[in-house]
Amino acid sequence: MATEILYFAWVREKIGVGAxxxxxxxxxxxxxxxxxxxxxxxxxxxxxxxxxxxxxxxIDQVFVPLEATLGHPREIAIFPPVTGG
Structure with missing residues (x-):
């Protein structure tokens, strides 16, 4: 089954694609x-x-730790820590 992998911020910049x-x-x-x-x-x-x-x-728009089980996701997003203020 195909899974969409999304990349954000500097992860996307280093890889060169957003998904x-x-x-x-x-x-x-x-x-x-x-x-x-x-x-x-x-x-x-x-x-x-x-x-x-x-x-x-x-995974499927739910924040998870890196130790989380993949299962059969439709979408996985990978990004740096989010900061704000």
């Missing part, structure tokens, strides 16, 4: 596994995902 539609391998069980797998897609991906602790994620 990709990918068929995820069955071997991926967590968001952290996904981040590791994505890091191997290109030099830009590797740079964007070099420090996973700096990333946040949402």
């Amino acid at each position: 990709e539609t990918l068929n995820l391998p069955d071997s991926l069980s967590t968001v952290a596994d996904l981040v590791g797998w994505l890091a191997g897609r290109s030099d830009g991906h590797a740079e964007a995902f070099a420090e996973p602790a700096r990333l946040r994620a949402a």
